Amino acid sequence: MTLPVFDAAAIERAAGPQLVLETVRDALIAHAEGRTHVPPPLHLDFREADGDCHVKAGWISGAADFTVKIATGFYGNPALDLPANHGLVCVVSARTGQPRALLDDGGLLTAWRTAAAGALLTHAMARPAAGTLAVFGTGEQARLQALWLAELRPVGAVLVHGRSPDRARALCDVLGAHGLAARPAAAEEAAEADMIITATPARSPVLDAARVRAGAHVTGIGTDMPHKNELPPALFHRARTVATDDHDQCLDHGDFGHAVRAGAVAEDGDIAAGLLLKAPVDRPDTAITVADLTGVGALDAALASAVLGRLTG
Amino acid sequence: MTLPVFDAAAIERAAGPQLVLETVRDALIAHAEGRTHVPPPLHLDFREADGDCHVKAGWISGAADFTVKIATGFYGNPALDLPANHGLVCVVSARTGQPRALLDDGGLLTAWRTAAAGALLTHAMARPAAGTLAVFGTGEQARLQALWLAELRPVGAVLVHGRSPDRARALCDVLGAHGLAARPAAAEEAAEADMIITATPARSPVLDAARVRAGAHVTGIGTDMPHKNELPPALFHRARTVATDDHDQCLDHGDFGHAVRAGAVAEDGDIAAGLLLKAPVDRPDTAITVADLTGVGALDAALASAVLGRLTG
Numbered sequence: 092m093t094l095p096v097f098d099a100a101a102i103e104r105a106a107g108p109q110l111v112l113e114t115v116r117d118a119l120i121a122h123a124e125g126r127t128h129v130p131p132p133l134h135l136d137f138r139e140a141d142g143d144c145h146v147k148a149g150w151i152s153g154a155a156d157f158t159v160k161i162a163t164g165f166y167g168n169p170a171l172d173l174p175a176n177h178g179l180v181c182v183v184s185a186r187t188g189q190p191r192a193l194l195d196d197g198g199l200l201t202a203w204r205t206a207a208a209g210a211l212l213t214h215a216m217a218r219p220a221a222g223t224l225a226v227f228g229t230g231e232q233a234r235l236q237a238l239w240l241a242e243l244r245p246v247g248a249v250l251v252h253g254r255s256p257d258r259a260r261a262l263c264d265v266l267g268a269h270g271l272a273a274r275p276a277a278a279e280e281a282a283e284a285d286m287i288i289t290a291t292p293a294r295s296p297v298l299d300a301a302r303v304r305a306g307a308h309v310t311g312i313g314t315d316m317p318h319k320n321e322l323p324p325a326l327f328h329r330a331r332t333v334a335t336d337d338h339d340q341c342l343d344h345g346d347f348g349h350a351v352r353a354g355a356v357a358e359d360g361d362i363a364a365g366l367l368l369k370a371p372v373d374r375p376d377t378a379i380t381v382a383d384l385t386g387v388g389a390l391d392a393a394l395a396s397a398v399l400g401r402l403t404g
Numbered sequence: 405m406t407l408p409v410f411d412a413a414a415i416e417r418a419a420g421p422q423l424v425l426e427t428v429r430d431a432l433i434a435h436a437e438g439r440t441h442v443p444p445p446l447h448l449d450f451r452e453a454d455g456d457c458h459v460k461a462g463w464i465s466g467a468a469d470f471t472v473k474i475a476t477g478f479y480g481n482p483a484l485d486l487p488a489n490h491g492l493v494c495v496v497s498a499r500t501g502q503p504r505a506l507l508d509d510g511g512l513l514t515a516w517r518t519a520a521a522g523a524l525l526t527h528a529m530a531r532p533a534a535g536t537l538a539v540f541g542t543g544e545q546a547r548l549q550a551l552w553l554a555e556l557r558p559v560g561a562v563l564v565h566g567r568s569p570d571r572a573r574a575l576c577d578v579l580g581a582h583g584l585a586a587r588p589a590a591a592e593e594a595a596e597a598d599m600i601i602t603a604t605p606a607r608s609p610v611l612d613a614a615r616v617r618a619g620a621h622v623t624g625i626g627t628d629m630p631h632k633n634e635l636p637p638a639l640f641h642r643a644r645t646v647a648t649d650d651h652d653q654c655l656d657h658g659d660f661g662h663a664v665r666a667g668a669v670a671e672d673g674d675i676a677a678g679l680l681l682k683a684p685v686d687r688p689d690t691a692i693t694v695a696d697l698t699g700v701g702a703l704d705a706a707l708a709s710a711v712l713g714r715l716t717g
Contacts, residue, residue, distance in 0.1 A: 093409055093411055093508065094409050094506065096506070098407075128448060130446050131446070133443050133444070133445065133446040133460075133461055134443055135441060135443055135461050135463060135470060137470075137498055140499050140500075142499075144470070144472075146459055146461060147446075148446055148448050159446075159457075159472075159474050161496065163496065163502075164501065165499075168501070177496075179407070179494060179503045181474055181492060183457065183474065183476065185455075186453050186478075187453070187478050187481055187484070187486055187490075188489075189476075189486070190492045190508065193409070193506060195407045
């Protein structure tokens with residue numbers, strides 16, 4: 092039998108936010124409980140083409156499948172009218188080692204699990220009565236974070252802050268078409284929202300910790316490399332609860348690590364994000380809470396397997 | 405565009421020994437000259453299913469493609485009437501990072517590049533007048549090694565030595581159908597052939613070094629893990645020239661490593677196999693020569709790319 096290949100369009104027809112949110116929730120809990128297996132990634136550099144390739148594998152103990160994800164970034168591609176990033180997920184049986192399918196998803200599943208993790212943690216950690224949402228960033232993640240949070244709880248006004256006013260307005264139009272009351276906002280105003288999600292490639296903090304109000308929750312999802320930094324150390328210093336999706340990763344290349352190295356929070360001052368998804372979070376109405384998410388590879392395995400179940404089920 | 409997937413049957417229709425031999429020759433030379441990139445492999449264990457997964461990547465400097473090979477071994481599969489091993493090769497552009505195709509080859513390309521490396525080195529290192537060939541082992545590699553060597557030079561009598569007389573006879577029938585004069589032989593007789601290729605999973609040496617004649621050449625391809633051993637240290641002690649396809653690998657888990665640890669040969673007593681493929685090997689008619697081949701990952705990249713060229717060309 093020829094190995095089936097499913098592209099992004101097929102995946103979008105088969106699966107949506109509800110499946111992704113449920114799957115990512117379970118996978119984050121499994122990760123927090125030490126039931127995931129994520130070996131060190133394999134890496135190749137292509138200096139002349141300004142490109143690289145990362146291969147990551149992941150498995151959740153007992154799951155029927157594991158995945159191998161091949162992701163490339165070739166940074167001269169846009170000049171050739173090609174996307175810089177490409178990806179491919181191979182789903183393999185963890186019972187027999189047989190390849191089951193390929194998801195030629197163009198990075199869709201990675202975007203989905205990132206969006207789901209952010210929305211899940213924002214919902215779990217924010218005050219039940221929190222209303223306004225601020226989104227820093229105007230890209231695919233900014234859009235998905237707002238839309239998927241709205242799958243989990245009512246969202247009031249959405250304030251969109253971006254470096255490009257045009258892109259901020261465009262995102263507000265998209266969110267508006269989905270029924271959200273969105274408008275562009277300055278960073279100062281956005282920092283005063285009840286819920287804040289940062290989804291930018293910033294190399295220095297995008298919001299002023301002093302402006303964040305008592306009772307607010309902040310989720311940072313953009314910082315995934317040591318030279319990036321979205322959330323200021325002072326925010327971690329003010330926070331009552333800090334969640335990390337993976338302690339070692341966030342310490343190494345997340346905003347949490349910047350805060351630890353700045354002395355704003357203790358190295359053991361975080362809690363595993365997955366644990367906060369198991370039961371209602373105990374948080375006073377005046378507390379500030381922060382989630383730092385760097386992306387957990389085992390989520391790819393869980394999500395690819397769940398999506399494949401829909402595609403072939 | 406959907407990613408094309410080619411299975412073993414399609415690959416066998418598109419390519420054959422000549423393409424493989426040429427491609428592997430060039431790749432072995434590139435490896436000897438330090439023009440290959442093979443990052444440490446990624447590894448996952450599945451203890452309950454008695455399985456494992458290795459992911460290997462390879463690239464030859466300047467080549468248009470690189471490959472990521474996913475190989476699994478699940479050792480309970482035969483009881484389920486499934487093969488123990490599965491494999492999949494993803495060919496990716498080294499210029500743009502775009503996946504180009506998947507070769508769902510069931511391990512065919514690995515078998516081919518192993519066969520080609522063995523045949524190439526046996527041909528390059530054996531005396532021009534060498535006639536008789538002995539093959540230790542009766543599996544796929546034993547068959548391919550004999551047939552592909554016959555693509556490179558005339559082969560006289562072929563002596564097949566195996567633990568199972570039935571399997572040895574069956575292999576002789578197959579080789580006979582391809583025009584080779586093959587017959588089963590005892591280990592003692594096989595050890596006296598002009599050319600000897602060992603392709604077994606042996607854990608202790610399969611031939612007696614004292615029986616190997618002056619002027620003989622021996623290629624070992626079965627030893628690919630530290631607990632395996634086909635060629636006796638005494639053979640390396642007698643050899644004038646020892647070739648290794650990868651010095652570090654052969655020292656770590658090849659027959660060369662066993663010989664070095666036994667004090668039979670110096671740790672720097674080998675030459676890179678690829679260098680012997682560039683020009684006629686200078687060897688007296690009375691010298692014994694040995695090639696220890698453990699398998700070079702960059703060959704996968706070169707071969708997959710060449711085969712894909714035929715499949716899509």
